[in-house]
Amino acid sequence: MATRLKDIDAVVVGMGFSGAILARELTKAGLNVVGLERGADRNVAEEFTLSRLRDELRYVVRLELMQDNSTDTITFRNAPDELALPIRRFGAFLPGEGVGGTGIHWGALHWRFLPTDFRIKSVLSEKYGAKAIPETMSIQDWPVSYDELEPFYDRFDKLCGVSGQAGNLRGTKVAGGNPFEGPRSEHYPNKPIKTGTGPAMFSAAANSLGYHAFPVPVATSSAAYVNPEGITLGRCEYCGHCNRTACESNAKASPNVNLMPVLRADPRFELRTRVFVTRLVYDKAAKRVTGVVYTDMQTGEEYEQPAGIVVLSSFVFGNTQQLLLAGIGEPYDPRTGKGVVGKNYCYQFEAGGEAFFEGREFNPFMGAPGMATAIDDFNGENFDHSGLGFFGGGYIACTNAGAPPIGGRVLPRGEPRWGAGWKQATTKWYRSNTRFNTQGSVYAHRDNFMDLDPTYKDALGRPLIRLTYNGTENDHKMSRYLVDKLESVVKAMNPTHYDLQNRPKNFTIVPYQSTHNTGGTIAGSDPKSSVVNRYLQAWDAHNLFIQGASVFPQQHGYNPTGTLGALAYWSAKAITEQYLKSPGPLVHA
């Protein structure tokens, strides 16, 4: 029997970026908030330190900061008629665990979606006719517009100390930035970080072809910066160890550095770590979640934490799983297209490759994921899709992310993988290559979804979430188009060799591709086709606010975290300024 704890104003489940933002905004509004985190308390002074972080084996290969699959994983299959099997160790994507969540080990590429992305179904219908959208493509307009979200994008930019070059300041184009971006109310808080040799060559080649290259925006401070929370960020050191690792310079934004110190000092906030929330307590008649039940992993004791407001801010898979287990909202059924929970799972359709320049010295170990340049000419509706046979797109980038020696070496196709010939080849090419990436959108498909697995269970006896996903014909065509465009730029860079890879036909759970998972509890204007309303409030439980990329109706051609953070601030404002005054549905269906 769970021990019932004292009632609290709000409980936050999952202390990544969204959870930390909601906890901060709610405590600022005077609420007492408990933050629950199933992983460790990742303390900056203790863990984000040198020489500890410069350990590629621990962090990059053995995945120190990632979710423990022995406790909890997901099952996966490509299609609804296949048998799903558990992901025994994560590969294709790497959700984080512990305070900070995936916001510690991300590469910190910090984008906004396009204004047209937020009304993509309407835009496609207007431009190409409603019949042009395939029946199986279950895309939806967002219930919030770019203009509404812009002030919250700006807040999140400032929290993170984002470095970049504006391309559109309040409607005026700014040279050197992304000419396709939506209007920004303010410049980026920091100037762009330094550009590497490869990305500079990419920019020159892209511009020579008439495209519009610009430095990639990144939540890595290019100089010392004090964020609106009063926290001083350091300068990026271009250590080349960013991905899958924390930052010792306090330059890369993370909940731990950019927000948690304020929360930790706030008497209205209490953090409980190594507590595993097993279920939401749902009062269906009252359309409320009365609290959450969790197991304290350090004592084995089970507790019920009653709360006035429940913020669900775990990863995409956990958010969807909690709703399905609690019976909140109708589960999605791909055969009928009815139901909403688990609907529109989307991924990021990335492809790319490398170019090799014999005799050049690129010092690839000096880098950061944001040490990149990109073109946005082939993203979303920035280009005409007439006659192309697909919708969607993505940015195309050249990146100098760092090249740690175990995983950061690449060879031209056909070179040996081992033996004396391999040693010569890896020595010859390690310092002389640069990498490319296309960040393709994934437009939702009827058959890509999540539900509960009928067989496999987690360490606490709950059914695992089951992911059914494969790349669609639309997305493969889109990706090949992007890779073709990339190839024209790479050729103009005049490399000794280059290798670009299209995506394999079937999505595969290894090797690593992208941690950009979205959907399952999507936002919309109609409870028949969405789980949460425009304020991320659950249609079926008015005191439940669901955060994170699980609310994205589909995934666009950009990294998701910028939009995730903006949505958190947008949702928090609705809670503190509307919901607290009059608890109940904020949107009437």
Next chain:
Amino acid sequence: MADDSLPRRRFLLGAGLAGTAMAAGIAEPLEAQQPTASPPAAASPQEPEPFVTLTALETAFIVAAVDTLIPADELSPSGSDCGVAIFIDRQLGSAWGGGGKMYRAGPFVKGKPEQGYQLALTPREYFAAGIAAANAWARKTYGKDFDRLATADRVAALKAMEGGKAEFEHFDARAFFGQLLSITMAGFFADPIYGGNRDMIAWKMIGFPGLPATYADKIDNYRDKRYVAAPQSIADFS
């Protein structure tokens, strides 16, 4: 040529020492024996390092394998002389080797390749099974265990596994080769605190400077110009 008469036990005792492979009867690649191609010396530990996880047979296989994957030449000493076999021994004995952070509940079903690793075996158990299967295949194909083969046969055997031409009994040879290559490369290039990459020899080989990796003031001065620094390990800052 390999000398079958030498007991493996003696080899095992010396396996952690640089330069003892010849004395133990392990065939060196020909190029390493050329006087003109003397390998860069890796610092030897003061004491022989004991293997704590692998059995003697397994150690012999791993040393032979890593020395074939990473042969001694003018670029570096052999894999085992760089500590890669010790690295593998320690990794298989680590939490990771014991299946840490790995979902291990059944039922176990083969599944599609797209669904990834689906065996019940921990990495430690996987390598034990793989080494046994590889040696059984080597005995069937060449008449002796893998570590007793001459260099050319070892190369041919690994190529057969890599290319999916070797058929192990009840074990996926190609997948095993993939795991073997992966852990060998991790050992060669990981920070030396884990036992491999002795004296940062692999980092020196490719020109990776190691720690501290603070380059904000260096990037602009080294555009299209090689940055060279004596590498430093985590141990140098501890």
